[in-house]
Structure formats: C-alpha cells, structure tokens
Amino acid sequence: MNYDEYREFTSLVRQRDIVFYYFGYFSQSIISAMAESVRLQLEKSDAAPSKRRKIFSSFVEMAQNITHYSLDSLTPTEQRDEQLRQGSVCIGRDGDHYFLLCANPIAVDNVELLRQKVEPLGTMSVDEIKRLYRESLREETPEGSKGGGLGFLTLARDASSPLEFSFAPCGRTDAVMFFIKATI
Amino acid sequence: MTTRPPDDLLIEASVDSPRIDFRFSAHQLSIKGESYPENAAAFYRDMNERTRAYLGSLDAGVTVTIDVALSYFNSSSTKVLFGLFNAFEEACARGIKVVLNWHHDAEDDTIEEFGAELHDEYPSLEFHDLPFDSR
Numbered sequence: 001m002n003y004d005e006y007r008e009f010t011s012l013v014r015q016r017d018i019v020f021y022y023f024g025y026f027s028q029s030i031i032s033a034m035a036e037s038v039r040l041q042l043e044k045s046d047a048a049p050s051k052r053r054k055i056f057s058s059f060v061e062m063a064q065n066i067t068h069y070s071l072d073s074l075t076p077t078e079q080r081d082e083q084l085r086q087g088s089v090c091i092g093r094d095g096d097h098y099f100l101l102c103a104n105p106i107a108v109d110n111v112e113l114l115r116q117k118v119e120p121l122g123t124m125s126v127d128e129i130k131r132l133y134r135e136s137l138r139e140e141t142p143e144g145s146k147g148g149g150l151g152f153l154t155l156a157r158d159a160s161s162p163l164e165f166s167f168a169p170c171g172r173t174d175a176v177m178f179f180i181k182a183t184i
Numbered sequence: 185m186t187t188r189p190p191d192d193l194l195i196e197a198s199v200d201s202p203r204i205d206f207r208f209s210a211h212q213l214s215i216k217g218e219s220y221p222e223n224a225a226a227f228y229r230d231m232n233e234r235t236r237a238y239l240g241s242l243d244a245g246v247t248v249t250i251d252v253a254l255s256y257f258n259s260s261s262t263k264v265l266f267g268l269f270n271a272f273e274e275a276c277a278r279g280i281k282v283v284l285n286w287h288h289d290a291e292d293d294t295i296e297e298f299g300a301e302l303h304d305e306y307p308s309l310e311f312h313d314l315p316f317d318s319r
Contacts, residue, residue, distance in 0.1 A: 028222035032199045035220075049291050053256070057294070060220050060258050067222065081223050134301065137266050141225075148224070148263025158294075 017093035019045070020059075025074065026066045027084045035060060038091065047098065054158040054184045055091065055098050061151050062089050062102040062180065068146040070104035071175050080146065097160065100182045105175040111167055114178065118152055122162045129156045155182050189241040190234040202254060204231055208238045213250040224260035228268070236271050244279025248272070253287035254295065262298065269306050276308030283310045290315035 001009070013021070019041050022034060038059050042052040066087035074084040087104030106114060121129065133153045142149040156163050159182045170177040189208050197203035202217030213235070221227040242248070250272070257265065272282045286299035296315065303311040 028200065032220075036199075049289075050293060053292065053294065056256065057258070064220070064222070064258065064260075081226065083222070137263065137301070138305070141263065146223070147258075147260035150259035150263055154259040154262075 018090060019093065019098070020091040021088070022090075023088035025084050025086050026063055026070070027082065028064075028067065031060065031063045031067065034063065041091075051098065051184060055100065058100050058155055058158050058182050058184060059089065059091060061154050062100060062182075064147065065151055065180075066102065066104045069106065071107050072105055094183075098184045100184070101179065103177055103179045105170055105172070106178045108174055108176055111176050111178075115165075115167065118163070118165045118180075121152055121156045122165060124156070124162070129153065133157055155180065158182070158184060160184055187237070187241045190237045193231060193234050195231075201227055206231065206234065206238075208234070211246060211248045213248065214253075215251070216253040218256045219254055219261040219265075220256065220258035221261070224258070224264045228261075228264045232264070232268055232271075235268065239271055239275040239280065242275065242278075242280050245281075247281040247283065248275070249283045249285065251285040251287065255289065255292075266302070266305070269302055269309065273306040273308050276306075281310065282308070283312070285312045285314055287314045287316060289318045291318070 020034075020038055024030075035056070039052075039056060042055060045052070047055070066089070067083050067085055070085035070087045072086035074086075075082065085104070087102060089100070089102040091098060091100050093099075124132070133150070133156075136148075136150055136153055139149070141147075152163070161183045164179075164181040166179040166181075168177045168179065192208055193204060193206040195201070195204040197217040200218065201221045202215050202219050204215055206213045239248075252265075269284070272284070276282055284302070286302070288295040288299065296313065299311070299313055303309070303313075
C-alpha cells in the first residue's frame with residue numbers, strides 16, 4: 001500500500017463513520033485494552049448511556065467469542081486460558097444507529113451446528129429472545145461452550161434489530177469465514 | 185453444624201474482574217466493579233467453593249449480607265453469578281437469613297432486570313434493589 005492508497009483507506013474509514021476497527025490476534029489483555037479505547041470513544045460520542053452500555057457489551061461478547069472460538073489460533077485448541085486467536089471487529093455509525101461487525105474463521109465441519117444455533121436468533125421477536133435468555137440462564141452450560149452458552153443471546157438482547165449472520169468462503173478448504181452483524 | 189468456616193477472601197479488582205471482599209467471619213460479602221474475565225468459571229471457582237463451604241458451616245438464625253455493585257458483567261459472568269445465588273437460596277431453606285443488596289446505576293436497565301430475575305428465581309432472599317444516580 002502506498003501513501004495515496006492509505007489516504008483512500010482512511011477516507012473510507014471516515015466516510016463510513018468507523019469508530020473502531022481491529023484485525024489481528026485477540027487475547028484477554030488485548031480485549032481489555034481495546035475495551036478501554038471503545039469506552040473512551042463512546043464517552044465522547046453523543047450516544048445515550050444505555051446505547052453505550054449495549055455497544056460495549058456487544059463488543060466484549062464479540063471479541064471474547066473470537067478468543068474462544070476462532071479457528072486461527074496461536075495457542076493449542078484445548079487450552080482454556082490465555083488463548084490467542086485471530087479475527088476482526090468493527091464498530092461504526094449508520095445514521096441514528098451503531099453497528100458492530102465481527103469475523104473469524106471456523107472449521108467447515110462446525111458450520112451446520114453453528115448455523116442451527118444462530119439462525120433462529122435472527123428471526124425471533126424481542127419477547128422470544130428474552131424468554132430464551134431466561135431459560136438458558138437456568139440451564140447447565142452446554143457442552144463445548146467456553147462461556148455459559150449466553151453469548152449470542154446477550155448480543156441478541158442488546159441489539160435493536162435482529163442479528164445478522166453470514167458464512168462465506170475464505171480461500172481455504174478446511175475453513176469458512178463466520179460474520180455477525182449487530183445493530184444497536 | 186460444626187464445620188469450620190473458610191478464611192475470609194479478598195481479591196483486588198483488575199481491569200476485567202471485580203473486587204471480591206467476602207468477610208465470612210463478619211457475614212458480610214461484597215462484589216464490586218466490572219466482570220469480564222476470559223474464563224469466568226475459573227475466576228469465580230474459589231469464591232464459589234468457599235461460599236458454599238461457608239454457608240454449609242452456618243447455623244440457623246444467622247444473617248448473611250451480600251452487596252453486589254457491578255457496573256458491567258459479560259455473559260459468562262452472568263451465568264456464574266446466577267448459579268451462585270442458588271447456594272444462598274438453599275441456605276435460606278435451612279433457616280439462614282440472606283440479605284441481597286443489589287446496587288446499580290439507576291439508568292442501567294440490563295442490570296436492574298438481572299436483579300429482578302434473581303429476585304424472581306430466589307424468593308427466599310431478602311432482596312433490596314438499590315439504584316444510584318451516577319449523574
């Protein structure tokens with residue numbers, strides 16, 4: 001990338017009202033540093049406190065999801081602490097709303113399972129999401145979950161419109177890129 | 185019951201975890217700050233185990249006060265906290281009185297609703313919703 005291309009890149013960031021963008025490795029200490037940056041950005045914005053809290057919460061859920069589940073890992077798959085995995089997250093503004101996007105590769109073999117889990121969330125009403133959230137809170141943590149099985153539901157709860165999910169090829173036969181978009 | 189209560193637990197706050205000050209000897213427990221550690225189950229394990237041992241050591245008639253003042257907690261911390269209060273509910277059935285002081289920003293609906301959820305699920309706890317004005 002030369003200087004002109006970089007200028008183009010930064011002007012796109014401005015045009016699209018990007019508040020925060022990061023691509024790279026995610027660890028817990030990187031997340032807490034980013035969380036501080038996101039919080040500062042939001043404090044100087046005119047977003048209402050409740051909206052700021054929801055953006056912050058969604059940011060943490062998305063970032064921790066990458067740390068827990070991205071296929072591109074520098075740490076062994078079974079390692080449960082101090083994980084380091086690659087992905088990207090973006091926060092931007094679109095009129096009165098904020099949006100958060102995140103992406104990370106997942107194993108091809110996990111696509112169907114994940115699709116079955118997330119796609120219903122995109123079509124549920126607010127009341128249905130609340131009910132499912134309350135039920136999941138009382139359930140045992142699902143097998144294979146590194147959080148409490150509440151991450152996607154927390155995103156859905158904080159969003160002002162249905163979550164959007166997408167799976168796209170990423171130039172690998174063993175992996176697919178998994179995207180989530182939340183609007184707040 | 186005659187089992188010995190566990191030692192008091194003090195964990196200072198970090199950027200992603202709350203201050204935990206569980207003075208079992210004084211029956212005063214407090215959690216304050218933010219909670220989004222990488223592995224909430226691991227972070228809260230010691231607190232959970234000591235609390236269960238503590239509750240098991242108490243005789244009927246004792247009053248335990250727990251103050252929760254969390255300004256943010258992530259989904260996995262939410263799950264752990266919800267489970268923790270189950271232990272208090274069970275203690276109530278054995279004649280122990282539990283007072284839960286739920287502190288939150290008056291404008292924070294999410295935390296207020298989670299408090300209401302706890303109150304609903306664990307009705308034996310004496311629940312105090314304590315909103316404060318941050319402005």
